[in-house]
Amino acid sequence: MTYRRRQLLRIAATAGGGAAVTGCLGGDGNGDNTTDTDVDDDGGGGNETQDGGEEQPTELDHEPWATYGGDSANTGYAPDASAPAGELSWEYGTDGPFYASPVVVDSTVYVPSFDQRLHAVDAVSGEADWTFKGSGNPRATPAVTDEHIYFGTDDNILYSVTPEGEQDWRYEGDGPVRASPKTVEVGGDTLVLVGEGRFGSGAVGARRVIQAVTSNGELEWSFEAGDFTEQAPAVAGGNTYVVRQDGILYSIDASNGEQNWFHEASGNIYSSPAVRDGSVIYGDDDGNVRAVRADEDRVRWSYEADDGVESSPSASNDAVYFGDNSGTFHAVSLEGEELWTYDAGDAVRSKPTVGDGFVAFGSNDGTVYVLDTEADGEEIWTYETGLDVRTSPAIIDGRLFVSSFDNSLYAFE
Numbered sequence: 549m550t551y552r553r554r555q556l557l558r559i560a561a562t563a564g565g566g567a568a569v570t571g572c573l574g575g576d577g578n579g580d581n582t583t584d585t586d587v588d589d590d591g592g593g594g595n596e597t598q599d600g601g602e603e604q605p606t607e608l609d610h611e612p613w614a615t616y617g618g619d620s621a622n623t624g625y626a627p628d629a630s631a632p633a634g635e636l637s638w639e640y641g642t643d644g645p646f647y648a649s650p651v652v653v654d655s656t657v658y659v660p661s662f663d664q665r666l667h668a669v670d671a672v673s674g675e676a677d678w679t680f681k682g683s684g685n686p687r688a689t690p691a692v693t694d695e696h697i698y699f700g701t702d703d704n705i706l707y708s709v710t711p712e713g714e715q716d717w718r719y720e721g722d723g724p725v726r727a728s729p730k731t732v733e734v735g736g737d738t739l740v741l742v743g744e745g746r747f748g749s750g751a752v753g754a755r756r757v758i759q760a761v762t763s764n765g766e767l768e769w770s771f772e773a774g775d776f777t778e779q780a781p782a783v784a785g786g787n788t789y790v791v792r793q794d795g796i797l798y799s800i801d802a803s804n805g806e807q808n809w810f811h812e813a814s815g816n817i818y819s820s821p822a823v824r825d826g827s828v829i830y831g832d833d834d835g836n837v838r839a840v841r842a843d844e845d846r847v848r849w850s851y852e853a854d855d856g857v858e859s860s861p862s863a864s865n866d867a868v869y870f871g872d873n874s875g876t877f878h879a880v881s882l883e884g885e886e887l888w889t890y891d892a893g894d895a896v897r898s899k900p901t902v903g904d905g906f907v908a909f910g911s912n913d914g915t916v917y918v919l920d921t922e923a924d925g926e927e928i929w930t931y932e933t934g935l936d937v938r939t940s941p942a943i944i945d946g947r948l949f950v951s952s953f954d955n956s957l958y959a960f961e
Contacts, residue, residue: 608671610944612653616689616728617862617899617940620783621823624862624869629903629943631918632960634929637947638674639956642667646951647687648699648728649899649939654711657942657949659957660686660699667957668713671947674959678713689728689780689940691740696763698740700725706742706761717765727758728780728820732788734803738763741788741802743777758790760805769805771798779860784823785842791817797830797840811845813838815856819870820899824863825882831857831870839868839884849884859909860899860940867921869907871896877909877917879925888924892917899940901948908948910937916950916958933958 617624644662651658656677657669662685668677684703691698696716697709702724708716727743739760758781760768775794782789788802795816799808815834822829827839827848833856839848855874862869867887868880873895879887894913901908906928908918914933920926934954941950948960 606672607655608944608947610652610655610947612692613651613942613944614653614692615651615730616649616691616780617782617820617822617860618901618942620730620732622780622782622820622860622862622899623822623824623864623902624860624899624940625864625902626943627865627904629945631903631906631928632943632946632948634918634931635961636931637959637961639958640667640669640674640676641956643955644685645935645953645955646939646957648951649689650942650949650951650957651690651692652942652944652949653692656711657957657959658690658692658697659951660688660690661951661955662686664701666690666697666699666707666709666713669957671944671949671959680707680709680713680715682707684724687724687726687778688742691729691731693731693738696738698729698731700727700729700742702726704744706740708740708763708765719761719765719767721759723776724778726778730781730783730788732783732786732802739768739802741781741783743779743781743790745776745778758788758800758805760802771800771805771807779817779820782821782823782828787842789821789823789828789842791819791821791830793817795832797821797828799828799842808843809845811840811847818858819860822861822863822868824868827882829861829863829868831859831861831872833858833873835872837861837868837870837878837880837884839882851878851880851884851886853878855895858895858897862900862902862907864902864921867902869900869902869909869921871898871900871909871911873897875911875913877919877925879907879921890917890919890925890927897938901941901943903943908941908943908950910939910941910950910952912936912938914952914954916941916948916960918948931958931960 642661684701723744795813797811815832835853853872859871877890898910933952936953
């Protein structure tokens with residue numbers, strides 16, 4: 549097994565025009581539950597442009613994007629992050645496609661790939677700091693705290709890995725851990741909330757909606773229901789909001805796993821909820837996006853999209869953003885009124901990421917889109933990857949990171 553880093557280097561422009569050089573980085577895996585830290589550099593990286601230009605910083609001063617959707621409530625909103633100009637600074641390749649989205653903490657990008665590895669990549673250079681090999685393929689976006697990186701795999705394992713890439717502990721559940729974990733502080737301890745799917749049949753009641761695991765890897769509580777939960781929970785106000793695939797939204801007390809209320813959607817739910825201003829916002833495969841009161845099962849507003857919504861909604865201070873399976877991207881007010889739409893040309897299943905005056909998302913046409921939220925969705929820039937982009941971009945000020953089905957992680961500035 550190999551992985552590689554492709555660092556794009558500028559070459560001084562001549563009368564004949566400019567060009568780009570690609571360097572490669574290689575290394576071999578060494579078995580299950582292992583960390584690779586020794587990586588041979590072929591000289592393609594570095595902090596200085598090849599033409600002797602301005603030296604790049606080795607570390608970034610940035611707010612963390614430490615979990616799916618950027619925060620515990622899945623808002624997907626970083627109000628102080630400015631839009632990148634759209635220049636591809638590096639591309640990092642792996643031996644498998646990306647179903648998980650990247651997160652960025654302390655100048656390191658963490659993202660699992662379908663090569664059974666969690667990759668820790670330097671956010672500036674695009675070089676691998678280390679990789680950790682689990683025992684199964686990961687689909688879930690990691691959650692990062694000061695001391696732990698939590699991620700799950702299809703062979704029922706929730707891992708805790710240290711910032712140095714060493715296994716802390718592993719917890720084995722009863723089904724594939726496909727829901728991106730969330731953390732919540734309860735009674736002085738950190739609980740890791742994860743949802744499970746299940747292969748095959750089995751007793752309906754045994755399918756766990758969500759489990760809470762302590763920071764030591766012990767089960768604190770579990771909440772059971774009759775169908776899969778493979779979407780990231782949202783956490784707000786001491787409660788967690790969880791969707792069941794067959795169209796149920798739950799409010800659960802995060803401290804003890806007791807149900808507060810549940811809400812029935814009109815279709816299946818294949819996306820994660822977001823919480824904003826006392827509303828839980830979700831979309832379903834009938835094309836309905838609804839805002840439900842966070843404290844009870846009461847719908848505040850409902851919006852009908854052009855097709856099924858598998859794109860997890862994101863919410864800024866004044867709008868909700870999501871895509872649908874027809875390829876239409878929607879901006880809706882916090883009262884459920886349409887603000888503008890944009891035609892992406894193919895299904896949008898990526899959760900949008902919202903910054904200061906822009907929104908970024910991917911499409912099944914393999915394109916990353918960045919639109920101006922203050923100019924009715926006017927296109928700022930786009931970039932075509934090799935395959936579908938169904939993951940959610942991670943943003944820090946002036947930089948954007950996104951993973952693709954083409955086995956690559958991209959960094960833009």
